Amino acid sequence: MQTTKVKAFGAASSEADLDQMNILRRSVLPKDVELEILYCGVCHSDLHTARNDWGGTIYPTVPGHEIVGKVTQVGEEVSSIKVGDLVGVGCLVDSCRTCESCKKDLEQYCLNGFTGTYNGHEKYLDAQTFGGYSEKIVVDEHFVLKVPENLDAAAVAPLLCAGITTYSPLRHWKVKEGSKVAVVGLGGLGHMAIKLAKGMGAEVTLFSRSKGKTADAKKLGADEVIISTDAQQMKSIKGKFDLIIDTVPYVHDLNPYVATLNINGTLVLVGYLGELDPMLHSVPLIMGRKSVAGSVIGGIAETQEMLDFCGKHNIVSEIEMITMQDINTAYERMLKSDVKYRFVIDMASLK
Known part of the structure; x- marks a missing residue:
């Protein structure tokens, strides 16, 4: 399996501040979509994972599961998404797709365990998954969502969680x-x-x-x-x-x-x-x-329905934009509920 080195921000241990690092992304497979990440929301789960509050964090860890980006490449079997599309990736990047939950579009309740966007298991590389605090991500087409073009793309990011x-x-x-x-x-x-x-x-x-x-x-x-x-x-x-x-x-x-x-x-x-x-x-x-x-998150079909509903009713999150380099300060502020109401990282700052 070929890989690409990608710039990211992550934590090397539960005590360490998040800092710049390089990670590996898989090359685009036939059903894959590669996107350049434009914005990534900051969720309490990111902080809990970075600091191992729930146990089970694999280090180094790269959080981020409220991802909005532009498609840069698609595999030859991808039919629903094309290069240049504005898309989103939420909390899931894979599931078994064969169990009773998955057959009912309830991938979040996959009976064999869904694959989280970060700190999950990347089956192709036999490594952990890395999240959206990074330049780009490669995700199976099934788990990529279309973002309504009439909405503010940055303020869409927190909708994905x-x-x-x-x-x-x-x-x-x-x-x-x-x-x-x-x-x-x-x-x-x-x-x-x-x-x-x-x-x-x-x-x-x-x-x-x-x-x-x-x-x-x-x-x-x-x-x-x-x-x-x-x-x-x-x-x-x-x-x-x-x-x-x-x-x-x-x-x-x-x-x-x-x-x-x-x-x-x-x-x-x-x-x-x-x-x-x-x-x-x-x-x-x-x-x-x-x-x-x-209740926890939602399945892929329901998440797309939610995005379409938000497009129709012009609903987005109230956000405060930060640079990637501000993430550690943002975490401290988030612990004090000092944000109205969601931080979103402008990923251009990572470049």
Whole structure:
């Protein structure tokens, strides 16, 4: 297998700052698409992987799974994409494609394990996958997405993780005109959940711990903001919501939110991984057929549907552009929630 040396930014260890390095990309195979990366969003998963917060990081690691770029080369069997197209690559670059999940376009739940855009297994080179903090990437055509030309390409990048992570549960729980949706947390995921739910015609409420988010939330499309620490406000919306999208990435009490679900309502976790503390009270679940569920990203067909939906409704992320050399500072700021609402790297800076 022939390879090309590519300039990238990555971490050599969990303690090391990200720095410039060279990585190898495979040469273009018959079904492959090569793209020059123009923009790459910065996700909390990037930071967790770089610092081995979840364990299992293979070093050196090159993060980045919110990739937008221009196609520079295609394999001879590629039919849907041509050189010059504006395309995206999200969190997945491969899956088995034969299991029951993959056959249903649910590659994110591949029963044999999907291949992540970074820190996955690159079967052709028998090495780990490297992400979008790099000059270019080679990906199988099936996992390459078409970006609507009417959207700001840089602001599209976070749609490929933050966008699909919130779009998928909105679609799965059939949000439509008049649905009552609440969002917990106003960050990279939360701001996209508000925009997308509003685009679907829902009545949207933000749960926030601070009054300081009210103006921003309403500008993004929220109809109402409820301060979750205010007992009176929480009582006033008891039994209201069809769906709550909880984007908070750390352990927190879900019970007050469950009380605001209506009969058959669902609270879906998209931000937090781990044990629930305090535990869920089962009485409201049983007495109202309420659910607490989880969801992760989306399949390729659904991600394309989300991009097309965003193109039609002119929805993109709110971003702050940075250079590749600013990434370590951006990570520190991200830990303090000091970004509205997603960093995007201008990859021209890597050159």
